Amino acid sequence: MRYLPLTQHDREAMLSVVGAGSIDDLFVDVPEAAQLDGPVHGLPDHASELAVERHMTALARKNTVAGEVPFFLGCGAYKHHVPASVDHLIQRGEFLTAYTPYQPEIAQGTLQMLFEFQTQVARLLGTDVANASMYDGSTACWEAIGMARRITKRGKAILSSGLHPHYVSVAKTMAKFTGDVLESAAPTLSAETDVADLIARIDADTSCVVVQYPDILGRIADLSELATACQAKKALLIAVVTEPVALGAIKSPGEMGADIVVGEGQSLGVGLQFGGPYVGLFGCKDKYVRQMPGRLCGETVDADGRRGFVLTLSTREQHIRREKATSNICTNSGLCALAFSIHMTLLGEKGLRGLAMVNHTKAVAAAERLAQVPGVELVTDRFFNEFTLKLPTEARPVVRTLAERGVLAGVSLGRLYPDADELKNGLVVAVTEVVTDEDVEALATALQEVLA
Structure with a gap:
């Protein structure tokens, strides 16, 4: 039985409000090559549950595991x-069914977990503070660029040639709607990074420099000189970490002076899973905390002096007026953040x-x-x-x-x-x-x- 609650009149009324002539108008930003011209090929139109299960299983067997x-x-x-214990723990009912703590006073377990996660991420990235996770690494990278624009009142970001091209692509997509100018280039097939070139390009219009650490070719650069150069021009240094395990062996970006450090937390606790869901990491210097996107959980005491947890800062558009929000990406990947935190706790x-x-x-x-x-x-x-x-x-x-x-x-x-x-x-x-x-x-x- 299909459940279609909207009448044709309902659809026409909704399209009129948003100023669209048809439903197709809502997809004009999707490239024509990416649009389907009919049903998905290879799937039966009508079949029993057993037949569909067998068909999908046969398709899955074509994958290389x-x-x-x-x-x-x-x-x-x-x-x-x-570790198997990670998957076992995140599937406990109190974790698996937990949702965003809109009523934080009755979500103490979720808030404590997020508080612990923040502590682990801040220590890992070398930042003063970290938020309660982001959607993924690429969107966290964009959010950092947007944060730099709000702080510096400038609109040009210099992206290192060693930044993952998918992260660059996400940032450029989002910049279409904000007017930010993003300067980027492909890397050279050499052992040298482009730190010297980045320093030379910083000017009075630069809001931030974005550099991956280690970069897309695996190269590791000392970011200290770049951080000093950014500070001299009143620009921010944003470091992107796609492999957090590396920070168990090399100096953290925060230690080298990065103002904002973002990353992808998939390596710890989260499997490959065909590309998602993953979990974004986001940390920064304490003086920039009010411009940080997402949510920040804090520790306090109640009227009886007992330890408790609260939402200290919440700048997502779900929580405050949309025009005042720092971000409209609402998902904080809470279950993946829990998996990350459990794995980190087991490792120490x-x-x-x-x-x-x-x-x-x-x-x-x-x-x-x-x-x-x-x-x-x-x-x-x-x-x-x-x-x-x-x-x-x-x-x-x-x-x-x-x-x-x-x-x-x-x-x-x-x-x-x-x-x-x-x-x-x-x-x-x-x-x-x-x-x-x-x-x-x-x-x-x-x-x-x-x-x-």
């Missing part, structure tokens, strides 16, 4: 081992540092082995668990061929930058704790055979 093959994909989404500081060292050690060994393959050149000389190789031929067909052989070799830069011919031979390889010596040898052997 990440945990069953040598896996070296990264570039913002990483395969780490998530010592465990996180140990996990980071295992990642780095394995990555160094893998880089050395892969660099021995004839024709393969290691581009990244300072990295955590992700590095870039330069192949003697275009990387995209090589990646496809290796995938057919059951080895997911990494992410080709030609896929991320289809218009940059100078990057087409680049291959970004991620090595986490789940990669074995046998996996590395399988990749090296297959790569050598394909390149021969």
